[in-house]
Structure formats: C-alpha cells, structure tokens
Amino acid sequence: MYDNTCCSDFQSAVDEYLIRHRSVLDILTKYQEASARVNRAIAKAVTECGCIQVAAARQAVPENTSYSELKDHMSSHLVGEPCPQCQEVIAKELGHSMFYLAALCNLTGLSLHKVMQQEHSNVKMLGVFHLS
Template sequence: MKDVIFDDFQNAVQESLLRHKSILDILSKFQESNARVNRAVAKAVTNCGCVKISADKQCLPEEDDSIDVLDKCLKSHLEGELCEGCREIIERELGNNIFYLTSLCNSLDLNLYDILIKEYDRINTLGKFTFR
C-alpha cells in the first residue's frame, strides 16, 4: 500500500512539472531547493531564535571503544524546538526539495520507492556501520 502513495506522488510530480523539464533545470532547481532548506533552518536560528546552534568540537572515543560509544558521544549541536511558523516554512521548503528530487528520479527513470526501500535495507543491514 505504501508504494502506491509513492507511485501516486511520483506520477503527480511528473504531470505537474511544466517549466523545468530539462535535466539541467531539474538539477539546478534541486540544488536551489537544498539551499532554501538550509536558509530556512538558518533563519529559524538567526531571525526567530526558536532553535539555537551550540557547536563545539565533537568528542571522539578512544580507538578501542565500541561503536556504541560514538552514538552517545556525538551531538547534533541543536537546542530548542521549531516554532509553528518556522516549522511551516521548513516543511514547505523540504516539500519543494522532495518535489525536485522526485523530478530527478522521473527524468532518470528511477522509482523513488525502490530507492527508499534499498536505502532502508542498507541501513537495517549495516546499522551504525554505514558511518553516516
């Protein structure tokens, strides 16, 4: 059932894409949408202040420590919660990003759901050993 939602979304994107059919347009719009997501997060910090970035050097465990220690040691550097306004903006920008990602998949005749499943299987198989 879940693959139907992905397929329906992928088909809807294909039908709604009019101006940016060229792969070059899609690539540049995808890159622009990535930048807009980054900017929206930065604005949540600098304009709104609902979230704060408190970054310092990541601690790295000793060589003989287990990989589980990394999970406890490494931090996101993010504090606070998005306010409703910032959440809406970031969700909208992420939606645009997903739209252009899907457009890229369509242009290259790739199935978004298949990509998601393959990545999900890779994560489940390798777990923390994917080192991302």
C-alpha cells in the same frame, strides 16, 4: 515499510505538474536550489526567529567508548525546537526538495519507492558503516 502508493502517487503528480523545468539541467539546479532553501530556512530559525540555537563545539567522547556507544555521546548541536512557524517553512522547503527529487527519479526512470526501499535495506544491512 514505505507505502508504495504514496510514493508512486507523488511521483505521478510531479510528472503531471512539472511543465516548464523538464530539462535535466533545470531539475538538477532546482533540486540544488531547493536544498539551499532548506538550509536557509533552518538558518533563519536560528538567526531571525531564535527558536533554535546552534551550540557547536568539538564532539566530546569519553575515553574507552565503544563504537556502538558513540551515538549516545554525539550532539546535534541544536538547542531547542523550531517554533510552529519555522516548522511550517522548513517542511515547505523540504517538500520542494522532495518534488525535485521525484522529478529526477522520473527523468531517470527510477521509482522513488524503490530508491527508498534500497536505501533502507542498505542502512539496515550496513548499519553504522553505511556512510563511511
């Protein structure tokens, strides 16, 4: 499943190196900002680099499609793959987002590893109804 050592080491490093923004309000707003930067990095891959395109349209689902077959007909609306430079930027921004997620776990006394395990269990147990 998930490596507890990796998660706990990361969470410990975040706790050790998060100096200035220890207030829950600082961390919440930094987490939101980091999430916005992920969105921006993907948008820039489309609008500035052009390595990926968004071809969004209404999802076309054939009649008589069962719920279990629905995934086969749903589109991500992405065309192409991010180039190495855009992948690097997106990964960096996702890392910052994970940093502040770990910081929130630290402040609330939660284990990032346990949160991931619980969410994994929920996804496996609830399957397609997980986010309904």
